[in-house]
Amino acid sequence: MLRRLSTTLYQRPRLVLALLLGPPMLYMLVVYLGSLAALLVNSFYRLDGFTGQIVRQFTLATYADLLKPANLDIIARTTGMAAAVTAADALIAFPLAYFMAKFASPRLKTVLYLGVMLPLWSSYLVRVYAWKLILAKEGILSWFINLLHLNAPLDWLLGLPGIGGSSLALSPIGVFIVFCYIWLPYMILPIQTALERVPRSFEEASSDLGARPSETFRRVTLPLALPGVVAGSIFTFSLTLGDFIVPLSLGNSKFFIGQAVYSHQGTSGNVPLAAAFTMGPVVIMVIYLLVARKLGAFDAL
Amino acid sequence: MSDHSAVIFERVSRHFGEVKAVDEVDLEIKGGEFFSLLGPSGSGKTTCLRLIAGFDRPTFGRILLYRQDVSTLPPYERDVNTVFQDYALFPHMTVGENIAYGLMVRKAPKEQRQRRVDEMLDLVQLSGMAGRKPSQLSGGQRQRVALARALINNPKVLLLDEPLGALDLKLRQQMQVELKAIQKRVGITFVFVTHDQEEALTMSDRIAVFNKGKIEQVGSPAEIYEHPATAFVAGFVGVSNLVGGDLAKRMTGSESRFSIRPEKIHLQKPDEDTVPGQIVADGIVRDVIYLGLYTRYLVELTGGGDLVVVEQNLETTSMDVLAARGQRVRVAWAKEHMRQIGG
Amino acid sequence: MRSKASLGLKLAALGTLLFLHIPLLIIFLYAFTTDEATYTFPLPGVTTRWFGETLGRTDLWAALTLSLKVATVATLAALILGTLAAAAVYRSRFFGRDAVSFLLVLPIALPGIVTGIALRSAIGSLDIPFSFWTIVIGHATFCVVTVYNNVLARFRRTSGSLIEASMDLGANAFQTFRHVVLPNIATALLAGGMLAFALSFDEVIVTTFTAGQQTTLPIWIFSQLTRPRDRPVTNVVALFVIAITVIPIFLAQRLTAESSDTGGG
Numbered sequence: 044m045l046r047r048l049s050t051t052l053y054q055r056p057r058l059v060l061a062l063l064l065g066p067p068m069l070y071m072l073v074v075y076l077g078s079l080a081a082l083l084v085n086s087f088y089r090l091d092g093f094t095g096q097i098v099r100q101f102t103l104a105t106y107a108d109l110l111k112p113a114n115l116d117i118i119a120r121t122t123g124m125a126a127a128v129t130a131a132d133a134l135i136a137f138p139l140a141y142f143m144a145k146f147a148s149p150r151l152k153t154v155l156y157l158g159v160m161l162p163l164w165s166s167y168l169v170r171v172y173a174w175k176l177i178l179a180k181e182g183i184l185s186w187f188i189n190l191l192h193l194n195a196p197l198d199w200l201l202g203l204p205g206i207g208g209s210s211l212a213l214s215p216i217g218v219f220i221v222f223c224y225i226w227l228p229y230m231i232l233p234i235q236t237a238l239e240r241v242p243r244s245f246e247e248a249s250s251d252l253g254a255r256p257s258e259t260f261r262r263v264t265l266p267l268a269l270p271g272v273v274a275g276s277i278f279t280f281s282l283t284l285g286d287f288i289v290p291l292s293l294g295n296s297k298f299f300i301g302q303a304v305y306s307h308q309g310t311s312g313n314v315p316l317a318a319a320f321t322m323g324p325v326v327i328m329v330i331y332l333l334v335a336r337k338l339g340a341f342d343a344l
Numbered sequence: 345m346s347d348h349s350a351v352i353f354e355r356v357s358r359h360f361g362e363v364k365a366v367d368e369v370d371l372e373i374k375g376g377e378f379f380s381l382l383g384p385s386g387s388g389k390t391t392c393l394r395l396i397a398g399f400d401r402p403t404f405g406r407i408l409l410y411r412q413d414v415s416t417l418p419p420y421e422r423d424v425n426t427v428f429q430d431y432a433l434f435p436h437m438t439v440g441e442n443i444a445y446g447l448m449v450r451k452a453p454k455e456q457r458q459r460r461v462d463e464m465l466d467l468v469q470l471s472g473m474a475g476r477k478p479s480q481l482s483g484g485q486r487q488r489v490a491l492a493r494a495l496i497n498n499p500k501v502l503l504l505d506e507p508l509g510a511l512d513l514k515l516r517q518q519m520q521v522e523l524k525a526i527q528k529r530v531g532i533t534f535v536f537v538t539h540d541q542e543e544a545l546t547m548s549d550r551i552a553v554f555n556k557g558k559i560e561q562v563g564s565p566a567e568i569y570e571h572p573a574t575a576f577v578a579g580f581v582g583v584s585n586l587v588g589g590d591l592a593k594r595m596t597g598s599e600s601r602f603s604i605r606p607e608k609i610h611l612q613k614p615d616e617d618t619v620p621g622q623i624v625a626d627g628i629v630r631d632v633i634y635l636g637l638y639t640r641y642l643v644e645l646t647g648g649g650d651l652v653v654v655e656q657n658l659e660t661t662s663m664d665v666l667a668a669r670g671q672r673v674r675v676a677w678a679k680e681h682m683r684q685i686g687g
Numbered sequence: 688m689r690s691k692a693s694l695g696l697k698l699a700a701l702g703t704l705l706f707l708h709i710p711l712l713i714i715f716l717y718a719f720t721t722d723e724a725t726y727t728f729p730l731p732g733v734t735t736r737w738f739g740e741t742l743g744r745t746d747l748w749a750a751l752t753l754s755l756k757v758a759t760v761a762t763l764a765a766l767i768l769g770t771l772a773a774a775a776v777y778r779s780r781f782f783g784r785d786a787v788s789f790l791l792v793l794p795i796a797l798p799g800i801v802t803g804i805a806l807r808s809a810i811g812s813l814d815i816p817f818s819f820w821t822i823v824i825g826h827a828t829f830c831v832v833t834v835y836n837n838v839l840a841r842f843r844r845t846s847g848s849l850i851e852a853s854m855d856l857g858a859n860a861f862q863t864f865r866h867v868v869l870p871n872i873a874t875a876l877l878a879g880g881m882l883a884f885a886l887s888f889d890e891v892i893v894t895t896f897t898a899g900q901q902t903t904l905p906i907w908i909f910s911q912l913t914r915p916r917d918r919p920v921t922n923v924v925a926l927f928v929i930a931i932t933v934i935p936i937f938l939a940q941r942l943t944a945e946s947s948d949t950g951g952g
Contacts, residue, residue: 046420049859053418056779063775064787067768067831071790075828078805085808097811135706138699146692155704157940162707164882164936166889168908169925173710175912176717179726183713186728227707277796285798288891292912301800308804308896314811321801328797399851419854426855432848436870446856449866497857 086318097314105315109323114303118323121300124215125283128222129230129276135223136230136275137268143231144238163228171292174221178212178293185211208295218294222283229278237271238264273335280331284324300324348375349411350501350533351396356405358391365391367557368405373501373535373550375410378527380536380544383554384580392554393503393537397426410500420449425494426503429510431486433478439465439489440474446497464492467526484515491526501533508543520547541581545569553577575685578603583652585609586685591649595623601685606654608681611641612674624676627651629668639665643675651675711929718926723919737919741927744920747907754904757819758887761826765883766876768827769834777842794829799892802828807896817899825897826890830883837879837943841872878942881935889932904928 052059088097089104108114143155162170177184188197201207201214208214241264249259287301298306300320307317353371357364366388373379381389394400395407398419407415414422425446433442440461441448447457465471468488478486487507494502504523508516524547527534538544544551545565553560553568553576561573572578575586588601596602611629618624630650631642639660641653653675657665692700721732741747772791776784794802806825815821849871853863891905898906908928911921 045861046859049861050418050421052860054416060775060779060781063771063778067772067775067791067835068787070768071828071831074809074824075794075802075805076790078802078809081809081812082801082805085812135703138696139703142692142696142700146696157937158704159707160936160940161933162711164885165711165933166905166925166928168889168891168905168912169714169928170710172908172912172921172925173714176713176726176728177710181725181727183728224706224710227703231703281796281798285800285892287800288909288912292909301798304800304804305895308807314804314808317804318808321798321804324798325801332796397851397855399855418859419851420857420859424855426852428848428852430846430848432846432852434849434852434867434870435845445853445858445866449853449856449858449862493852493856 082318085315088315090313105319109319117298125280128283129279131223132230132279133272140231140234143235159228159231178217180210221289226279230275233274234271237268241267281328350375352408354406356402359403364557377549378534380548380551382544382551387554388557389537389554398422423500425499427490427494427507429505431490439476443493464496468492504536585651602682606652609653609675609677614672614674622676626674629671632669634662714925717922737923741920741923750902750904750907757822758884760823761830761887762880762883764827765830765834769831770838773835773838791832803893803896821897825893826887833882834879837875841875845871874942878939881939885932885935
């Protein structure tokens with residue numbers, strides 16, 4: 044029985060392909076792309092302000108809403124945060140990635156690799172929660188700053204307009220720190236991969252040709268590591284753009300895109316506006332991915 | 345078409361998009377013979393093997409195994425087994441389980457499996473190795489396991505895809521002898537794919553020389569070597585001097601191309617008498633490569649053109665042969681060693 | 688010869704590593720605090736009584752059960768769909784192979800909120816009531832890719848002639864799958880499945896859009912993040928969640944590392 048079925052299948056390779064590919068593609072096309080289509084469609088509906096019902100009729104009114112200064116402000120704030128987090132993570136990630144790729148023995152490299160993977164995979168929520176403990180007014184960071192008598196600089200920092208706040212836990216600075224922490228592993232691993240692909244002989248050739256170590260680093264190593272940085276930044280940028288857990292848990296009352304989406308679909312039931320809001324990150328990420336592909340970042344993923 | 349035909353190709357083609365990997369091939373392999381498919385990589389020989397095994401199906405044409413059309417049958421419905429180039433031993437099974445696999449999937453009784461596995465291990469001289477994992481074996485041992493595994497089902501035809509390619513020279517020569525002996529013992533038709541002309545010449549009853557998806561010549565090793573049908577065969581099988589055009593005209597009086605094997609040419613002193621009926625030409629030794637058993641000379645002929653000449657070092661030393669460099673010489677060979685080449 | 692790293696580089700690398708791990712240690716620390724109302728450091732005292740209290744919380748047990756159920760079903764779906772897709776992409780070259788990979792990666796490449804609100808839009812547009820299954824369907828979309836990647840990588844590492852050898856020796860497609868393919872991809876399935884499980888068990892962003900009024904464990908923690916009511920219990924739950932997500936990751940890592948040494952054969 045099975046043997047005959049197997050022979051039938053052997054004689055029809057296209058049928059086998061259809062049987063294999065059918066279920067996963069059907070699922071992804073119907074559920075995922077279907078939902079994305081529904082998202083797009085919803086962004087062209089609008090919420091009737093009086094009845095609280097969604098009016099299922101084509102309109103650009105929701106996008107007009109999106110362009111209100113308050114909403115543009117949210118988009119600008121989120122994009123700025125994503126850019127700042129990306130830049131900071133690239134700086135923090137580089138030394139460890141460089142060390143892993145160029146200096147660590149195979150044994151040490153495995154240990155370090157696990158050391159980066161474990162925080163990456165251990166619960167995202169719990170890691171945010173850890174920072175709530177750390178940044179709390181009575182928490183460990185305040186205690187440490189007190190110990191070092193650094194209260195004055197901290198107060199000055201928190202007093203800055205735009206990024207300051209009543210405490211670290213309730214300020215954009217706190218949100219920034221936590222974002223940097225949460226997405227850091229996503230930056231380390233691609234940079235390390237990219238650096239590992241730079242053959243040692245390149246650097247040796249450079250120093251052989253008379254370049255000082257700093258010059259070699261700047262002119263050879265750094266340009267060759269760039270695809271890794273860009274690949275890492277896809278994650279840090281995209282993840283920051285869409286996150287609402289961190290700003291909701293820490294931060295102040297100034298919204299990020301994620302929060303806006305979350306609260307519009309939740310409390311006010313304004314799914315159209317929430318949908319329109321996410322079109323922002325989608326467009327930004329598509330452009331970002333296109334640019335990144337040009338820079339050869341996909342090879343380092 | 346004789347009753348003894350093990351494999352028959354009837355105008356078989358296999359196209360991959362625009363590429364014609366196998367192009368209208370007709371072929372007949374007799375039962376019980378050791379048959380080699382010889383050719384450079386990409387010549388279509390491996391594709392032909394895969395078509396016989398059933399891993400691939402012809403775009404056009406028919407393949408017959410003992411007069412049964414198998415063109416669309418899956419591999420497990422064909423009475424053919426394969427020794428793979430990378431051996432393809434199942435890494436999660438022991439040597440014994442690997443060898444017994446063919447009987448296991450046919451649901452043969454346990455005792456029979458055990459007995460046959462022991463026989464096979466005996467045949468390939470690996471008795472007592474049944475419990476090992478393939479990763480614990482050397483390259484030569486893996487190759488023997490692959491052979492035993494392929495022979496356990498008593499196939500009508502055994503296909504071997506460059507099975508010796510991964511072995512070092514010494515082991516390779518030893519396995520050549522052993523494979524030939526095993527074939528004699530089991531009496532199965534062997535179809536052997538190789539790009540190594542020496543290997544093909546040593547082992548085969550007959551050889552098919554492949555080039556660009558087509559068969560250039562089929563024949564016994566002696567026929568292929570001594571009577572190459574085409575310029576390609578002459579060049580690919582052994583080293584051959586191909587002479588044509590003006591040079592040929594000066595030597596033989598005719599412009600038609602011929603080939604002459606390097607070992608058939610003698611080096612003489614320029615003033616030495618010529619034997620009647622021999623072809624002679626004068627030249628200068630441009631290069632000498634001492635190869636131990638024999639020496640290879642490159643002779644630049646006075647009227648233009650080069651010839652490769654090989655002489656055995658019966659009484660000469662390396663000092664003697666190397667001193668020949670730059671010397672004027674006369675080359676000579678008997679007419680009967682020349683082969684007219686078409687195309 | 689490997690050249691030596693400068694002291695500055697070593698310190699910077701060490702600093703980054705500490706930055707990554709100290710917060711996890713702090714979670715461990717706070718699970719034992721006697722402080723009920725704040726996050727005071729240094730801890731005013733040490734106790735293990737919160738562990739017992741946490742065990743007695745029925746709302747937590749309900750959330751945990753729901754999370755485990757969702758993760759199990761989503762993982763099963765991912766195992767089936769991911770393996771099928773990997774097999775299709777591996778065995779045949781067809782038009783749009785890259786598109787398949789791209790489509791499967793998309794749910795984790797785009798911000799989770801896009802997937803979340805997209806599913807929410809679809810659920811809303813079709814008037815589907817929120818249920819266990821709406822959560823599972825959402826999770827499966829981004830779990831498929833972990834299985835797909837693992838299994839495809841394993842297929843590419845194992846010699847293609849193994850399958851041909853099996854068929855050649857008389858095994859039909861189903862026997863070949865059972866005796867040759869399955870044993871060779873087993874550890875990849877296990878690793879991919881564990882990653883998928885961990886991903887689903889920890890997921891909160893998509894879940895907030897597809898769960899309606901249901902509470903998974905991450906949603907319970909999220910509610911504590913925004914409005915802390917049960918701080919000591921949350922501390923213990925946090926420790927527990929770290930353990931339950933880290934262990935499968937660790938094992939998956941071991942499985943893929945080991946088989947890459949012996950794979951191929």
